[in-house]
Amino acid sequence: MYKKRFVGFVLIFTVCILNVGQAYASSYNVSLLDDKIIEIESPQYGSNMRIMVEKDSDVYYYSLKNANEHIPVQLGAGTYIVKILQNVEGNKYKVIEKSNLNINNDNLDVFLSSSQPVYWNEVKSVIELGNEIVKDSSSELGKVEAIYNYVVENIKYDNYKMSVIPDDYVPDLGKILQDKKGICYDYSALFAGLLRSQGIYTKLVKGYKNDIEEYHAWNEVLLDDKWVIIDTTYDAALFRGNRNLSMIKSSSEYNKIREY
Template identity: 30%
Template sequence: MGRIGRSAVVLALILILVSSCAAGRGGGRKTVQKAAMPEASGTQVYTGADAAIDASNTAKGYVMVRYTGAADKVQVQVIGPKGTRTPYPFEKGSYHAVALTEGDGRYTIVVYAHMTDNRYAVALSQQIDVQLSDPFGPFLYPNQYVTYTNDSDCAAYARRLSDRSDDDIDYITRVFHYVTGHVDYDKKMAAHIPVNYLPDPDRTMQTGKGICLDYASLMTAMLRDQGIPTKLEVGYNEDVYHAWISVYLKEKGWVDGVIQFDGKHWTLIDPTLAAASSRKKAAQYMRDRSHYTCMYQY
C-alpha cells in the first residue's frame, strides 16, 4: 500500500455535532449487540492451486479470499467496474473479506503471490458479476483494513458508547471524541511505516498511539459495528499519503470530509492539524477540498 503520511500534519475523520442531540441524556439509541460478520459460505467458490475466492455473498458487498501457498507475501487487487485497482496486503491461511466498493458491475479479483525481489505471480484471477442487495453492504463489514469481531475490544467499547447515545449523530460524536481523545499521533511510527502496513483497531486502543490510518480504522470499526455505513478512504493530502472517513446518515446521505456543526454553521476541521495550530487555521485549510484526493475505499 505504500507509506502513509510523513508527519503529524494530516488526519481526517468526520465529526457531526448537532446541538439539540449533543445536549441529550443518552441511552435512546438501539445498540447492536452482535454485528454481522463476513463468511465463506461455500456456495460459489473459485479455486487455483494455492488460492480460493468465495463469491457466495457478493450481494452483501464482499468476497472472501484465501491463500495457502508457500509465498512469503501475498497481495490481492480488486479491479472495480470503474477501473479502480484497490490493493489489499494479505495474510496467509484463513479467509479474509475483500470489499466490493464500486457498487454493481463486473469485478476482477486477482491474487498475487510474491516470487522474488519485486516480482509477483498470479495465483488466481477471477471475474465476478455483482449486484448488491444493499448498496451500503460494502461499508458495513470488517476487512483487512478494518479488522474486528464481535469479541474485539473496539466492538465491546462501541456497544458501551452506543448504550449512552441518543441516536446515530450522538453516537458518532462520542466515538469521535473517544478516538481523538484516547489516541496520540505516533510521529516515530509515521517516519518509519512498514511496507504493506495494516492497521489493527484493538492494538490502537491498547497502545493509545497510531498514524492517520489507525485513527480512521478504529473509528470505522466502531461505527460499522453499530450498523453505521462508513467508508475508510485512502489517498493524498496534497503530496502526503493519508486516510480519512465518510459516514452515511439517513438525514444527510453520505457526509464526506471532516464536518463540524456549531449550531449555526457547518465548518470543516482536521483534529490533528487543529492540535498543531489554531482551529480557525485548520478549518480554513480543510474547507479547501482540493487538498484531498481519494484513491481507494475500504
C-alpha cells in the same frame, strides 16, 4: 504548523505484473459473501503475497497475510477480477490465481462490513468500547459525535511507526486501542470500526488533503442520507494544540483516490 503530525500512509503499493501461472490455481478458494465481501481462502500467504482486485478501470491492492481474508466489494455492481500475486523480486509479482466474480447489486452494507482494511467484528474490545461510548446517545449524529470525540481525545499520532511501517500493513484495531496511538491509517480504521460496530455506514478513504503533502487517510460517514467527511487525525492534532474543532469537513479540502 501541524504538518509533521499529519504524516499519512505514504507507502503506495506499486507492482510489475509478470505472468499468469497455474501452480496453485486449484488450491485457492475465492468466493462471494452476501454481495458485499470477497472471501479468499489461501494455502499460501505472507509478506510476499498480495491480492489484486480489478473492476473496470479501478485497481486495488490488498495484503494477503492470513489463510482467510475478507476483501470489500465497494466498487458497485459489475465484474470483479481477483488475482493472487506472489512476489518474484523487488516490485515484480506473478499471478498464481485468477477468478472472476459478478456482483449484481450495489450493496451499501459493504460499508458496515468487517473486511480489509477495517477488521472490526473479530475485535471484542472494539465492540465493547463502541457500546460504552454511545450508551448515552439517542441519535445517530450523537453516536458519531461521541465516537469522534473519543478518537480525537484519546489516540495520539505515532511518528516512529510511520518511519518503519511495511507496505503490507493492515491496521490492528485491538492493538491501536491498547497502544492509544497510530498513524492516519489507524485513526481512520479505528473510527470506521467503532462506527460500523454501531450500524453506522462508514468509509475509510485515502487520498490527499489540501494542506498536507503526504498521502493521507480519513473517513466518510453517511448522515441524513449524505456522505460527510470526518478527519480524526487532523482534528486530534488540532485538539492537542488547543485549536477549535469542526467535525464535518469541506469536500473542497480533500481529493479522494481510494475508498474502502
